[in-house]
Amino acid sequence: MRLRNRVWKIGLLAGWMWPLLLHAQLKNEDCWTCHSDTTLTKKKGDKEISLFAPAEPFQKSVHGSLDCVTCHADIREVPHSDTLQPVECQTCHSEAFEQYRGSVHGRSIAGGSADAARCADCHGKHDILPVKDPGSRVYPLNLPRTCAQCHGDPELMRRHRIKPENAYQLYMDSIHGQILQRSGLLVAAVCSNCHGSHDIRSREEPTSRVNPTNLPDTCGACHAAIAPQFKASVHGALLQVRRGVPSCNDCHTAHSISQATEPGYQLGVIRECGQCHQEYLRSYRDTYHGKVTALGYTTVAKCFNCHTAHQILPASDPRSSVHLSNLVRTCGECHSQANARFVQYYPHPRRTGPKPHPVLRYTYLFMEGLLYSVLTFFGLHTVLWFQRSIRERRAAGTRDEAASEPGSGEDRGTS
C-alpha cells in the first residue's frame, strides 16, 4: 500500500514534469555555442537579422537567472528549427500585457501594423535591465531617446499620421527636456509621466491620460499645487462639461512646454487667451498694457497678471482677482498707489463695437470727427493749391520769367 502510493506519486510527478525534464537537457551554454558568434545571421525576407546573443549581457539582465528556453519555449533540441514562435512576454508579464493590448501600440499591432512598438522595442531583448537601473532603456534619463526611435522619426510619423511629427525634438527643447538633459534631474517629466507606459492611449480617448479632461490630474501629479487651483477655475469647471474649453496644454502646449517666465511664452499666452476672448484681446490692445506687450515687452500687465494664471474666475465671483473687492490689491501689484478711484480704469475699454462705454465712445467719435474733418478740409485745400501753383508756374515759364520766380529754390544758398 505504502509502496504503491509512492510509485503513484513519483509517476504523477514525472508525468507532470516531463517537459521540464526534457528542457533541462538544453542548457544556456548549449545555446551560446552557436549564438556567441557575432557573424551568425538569418534571412527574414530581404533583411539580414543578427542572431548574436552572447552570454554576458543576458547574465547581467533582469532575466539572467532564467533559461533561454523559458522564453524561447518552442525550442526543444539543438540545432532547432529556422522558424521559431515569437517570444511571449505575457506568459509572465500578464498584467503589463493586458494594459499594452488596450494601448495605441497594442491595438496597432493587432490591426496588422508592422511598425508599432512591441515589448522588445522599448525594453530590449536579452539585455533587459530593471527600470531603476541607469542602463535601462526605460530609465527616465534614457526613455525619451527610446521613444524617439519612432517618435523622433518624422518620416515614420508622417506615414502613420501621428502628430506631432517631431515630438522628441520638441520635447528635448522644452523645459522638461532641458531639466532632464542639462540638469540631469529625475523629477523632470518624461514621456511616460504624461502618456503612461504600457497603457498609452490616443488623446481622443476619454481614458487617455492626455485627454484634455484628464490633463489637470496628469500634470497635477507633479504640479500638485496648480491642479486644485485650475480645477476650481472657470476653465477647470467647464472642462468637464464642454468641449473646446482650454486645458493645461492649450496654454502650455504639449511637447514644447517652456518656462512660464520666458518672455516669448508670456506674450504668446496673450494671443492664446485671445483665441476665445477675442473682444477682450482687441480692447486690451487699445490700452498701454496691450500696446507695450504687442511690441514685445513683458514689463506691463498681461492677461494672467490680473486674472491669475490658473485660478481664473469671473469678475462676479468674490474669490476672483478681478472682483471689485479685490481690484485695489490686484492693480496694486504693479501700481503701488492704486486706490478705489484708480481701479475705475477700464482695462478693456470699449470705444466701439457692442455695448461701448458711452464716455469712451463719444470721446472717440469726437476725436475721429475732428481728425477727419481737419484732414479732409486741408487735404482738399492742398490739392487745389497744388494744381494752381503748377499752372501759375507753367504760365510764368512760358512768359520766360522763371528766373525771377520767388522762392525757386535753386539759386538760394549758393552764394
Add this chain to the structure above:
Amino acid sequence: MSQNATPHYWRFSAFQRVLHGMVVVSFLGLALTGLPLRYSYTAWALTLSRWTGGFQTAGFLHRVCAVITFLYFGLHLAHIFHRAFVLKEKGLFWGPNSMVPQPKDIRDLYQHVLWFLGRGARPRFERYAYWEKFDYWAVFWGVAIIGASGLFLWFPEPLSTLFPGWVFNVATIVHSEEALLAVAFIFTIHFFNTHLRPEKFPMDPVMFTGRAREEEFAYDHPAEYDRVRKSGDLAKRLAEAPPVWLIKTARGLGFLALAIGLVLIVFIFAASFT
C-alpha cells in the same frame, strides 16, 4: 553773389526761431517715440521701438521731449505776456500783425479758393496768412490737449486721487487721436503749405534763417509789405543776407526733419490701409 544782390527783410526773431527749433526737435522726438505704441501691431513699429531703445527708453525720451514742449509753450506764453503787458506792444491781440484770426482771414480763405479755381486774383496776405495762423493755433491747441492728456498718462497714480480711473481711458484716446492729427497735419499739410508747394520746393528756410528776400516778402505777404513800406519802416526790417553756414545748417536740419516726417507718414498710411 546773388544773395547780396537782393535785399533781405527780417520776418522771425532769433527767439522765435529758437522756439521753432524746439518745436521741431521735440515734435519729431515725440512722434518717433510715440508712434510705435499707437501702431504696435505693425512690423515697422517693432523696428522703430527697438531703434528708440525699447519701450522704457522710448518712454523716457518721450517725456524729455514733453518737457521741451512744455518749456517752449511756457516760454512762448511768457514772451507774449512780456510783449503785451510789459513792453505794452500794440496790435498783438488784434490787427494786421496779430496771430488772432481776423475777418480778413475768412475773406482771404474764400478769395484763395477762388484763385485755386482760377476765378479770381490771389489774395493779398497780411503778416500771417490764414493757414499760417491755423498752423499756429493747431500747435497751441495740440500742445494744450496732448500735453494735458499726456500728463494724465504720465502720472496716473497721483492723479487718480482726484479723478476716476476712466479718465485715463479718455486721456489715452484723446492723446493718441490728437497726436495722430498733429502728426498727419504737420507731415502733410504743413510740409506742403510751407515747404513742398512748387513756389517753395524743396523747402522754405525763412523760419530757420529768420529772413526772406524782398521779392519773397512782397509775394508771400503783399499787404504787410505794402503797409510797412508806406509807413516808412521797411528800412528797420532790412537784414543782411543769411550767412552760408546758417543756410547750410537750415537746409540740413530742415531736410532731415522733412525726411523723418515723410517716412513716418508713409508708415502711418501703410498701417491705416492694410
